[in-house]
Amino acid sequence: MDMEFSPEDLAFQQEVRDFIAENYPAELRGKQDEGEELSKEDFLVWHKILHKKGWIAPAWPVEYGGTGWTPTQRFIWSEETARADCIRLMPFGLAMVGPVIYTFGTPEQKAHFLPRILSGEDWWCQGYSEPGSGSDLASLRTAAVPDGDDYIVNGQKTWTTLAQHADWGFFLVRTDKDAKQQEGISFLLIDMKSPGITVRPIITLGGEHEVNEVWLEDVRVPQSQRVYEENKGWTCAKFLLAHERTGIAGVAASKRGIEKVKAIARTELDGDKPLLANAFFKRKVADLEVDLAALEFTELRSLAGPNANRGPGPESSLLKIKGSEIQQRLTELTLEAVGHYGAPYFRGFGEGDNEHPIGPDYAHRAAPTYFNTRKTTIYGGSNEIQRNIIAKMVLGL
């Protein structure tokens, strides 16, 4: 056991740093820093640069377009992109439906969809949750009824992240009403431009348009767009949920987040000293660093330990719980750091007036981000559900 990078790893690290320095788009720089909301184009610019380089899907098997990197190289990659504050890539294609398709899809599905995910040509959204089926996902009611070579789909999905940008969605639908809940579900890929689909915005607490309701009314979907067997969609869903949970730990991004909080606390004054010199505040930052180290080494053990090849299991719930709590504490500390200037609502600012600024730039999104980040303990399976999973699957209760 050791935690040193080999000379090859160090060379790789340098290569990554150089690549980012030379290729990360200037117009995106700082956008993440100020916590601006990013447009679809913002996401795609960086996506396409990485695709061109062949680095868009480090986690995928090489045969489907992966990089063939070792776990250490992938670790370096996520560290370096977070350190440089590169915008995050949308997970719905790359981290979710992509792996489902290469694991369970037909040769035709693989040939058609995987290259388009890699290139960024298709933007994907995740149609799982319904108004009546959140934590109890398996109770979902959106129904697909066979009709010749197609299904006719009816129902309503909700909380669908960035569906307003989506070209395609992967949906869980009920194909057998009489079977046991989990055994009557199928996994469908649906063109979001299909007639009968309506996407309606839901505005979240920080004022963002990030999630949507998706209504499906007599939507015709070719059966060739079902992944895996009919009524076996739950297998795909569970596989994907575990994948979703590891990504959620967000260690590298939280490291960067701590650096940002420290930078703010070095600027903000508390009496005649920087806020970071305040013992209470400093202790909270230190607490976060310690907890983040614990999360990081727990993740590293699962990535590079004896069970590394087994794929994410129920212990990924631990990463999700601790990772999401840390993300929330970071936003809370940021809000605390900016003091009075957490209150102004940035969407309400009039035209810029440099002579009469409304607080420092880093304060403008502190409160909305804090509000918005309450989501991390709710989505991807709430933290209560994750604890239930650990209790049942890990502790055997």
Place this chain on the structure above:
Amino acid sequence: MDFTYTETQDMIRDTLARFLGDTYDFETRQKFINSDSGRDPAIWTALAQELGMLGAPFAEEHGGLGGGALENAIVMEELGKVIGIEPYLPTVVIAGGALKAVGGAQADAFIPEIIAGNAIIAFAYAEPQGRYDLANLRTTAKKDGAGYVLNGHKGVVYAAPWATHLLVTARTGGNQRDRDGVSLFLIDANLPGIVRRDYPTVDGNRASEIYFENVAIPADALLGGEGAGLPLIEQVVDEATVAVCAEATGVMQKLHEGTLEYTQQRKQFGVPIAKFQVLQHRMVDMFMEVEQARSMTIMGTLKLGLPANERMAAVSAAKAKVARGANFVGQNAIQTHGGIGITQELAIGHYFKRSTMIESQFGSADHHMDRYERIALAD
């Protein structure tokens, strides 16, 4: 010892609750906070003229109801229950409190105007560099003939866009963080040289950055002694701090009730989610925080009249406890609602936003624990 309310106090609460129940439902509130002016002035007028509510803490000879801090707490708690944005805190509690404390001609002139609903007074005290330190001031008021000339920048002044007057803290002497040399002025909000940048706040209020650029103010704008204003300001801010604790109690009660109600309706896995013991215990913890917030508000309010050090320790104890309780109750109300909790559609999220801003209003939990320690644990 008696912890019951008087008949008049019960009447104030009931009258106000009934009025707000009729006029201040969530949809109506959303409509006026999103309007250009961000408020419905008719409500303020009605509070003054129909209910006489703006006279709650003032003496009868000024036309008030003869109450004090407890009456303020009652009003603030009811406003908290509807996440009200009425500028009762700066106008009645803070400016009214300062005027009551100084008395004399200034009180005689202004208090009736407050009670009648004619004056809205914003409290311009915070500065970008000052955090929660009331004495950390760069704003200066320089003697100039009979009056003063005001220069400086006040940040995040709640209710300033609506204000007829401003209550301003400024230095008439001393260095930036000295206790001496601080003065308090009550001035017309529209004097030449006052530049305002107005904006909405995340909790549905309106506020401004205020820049004073060589503003000439008259000598009689000074409240209390020149350069000796800090004790008065501290006292008034302590009164405001417990009033905010009272508001928090109302907000937290609604967050808790809303959560109880929602979990009994919302079904997952075939049962109301209120059946899950982990959520039950959480709601019990929330309930205990609400009860303790109420207790600490009363404790702080009753101790406002004690000598400064005891008063400050009590108020800081109250605010620290309430801030942490508000944090816990707010976060868990959202968590227990699941996805629906983080949307703008439900009232619960808006209560959460207000409870969040209350946490740091007049000082965060850390700030108040620090002040508490300095006083209560001093050797």
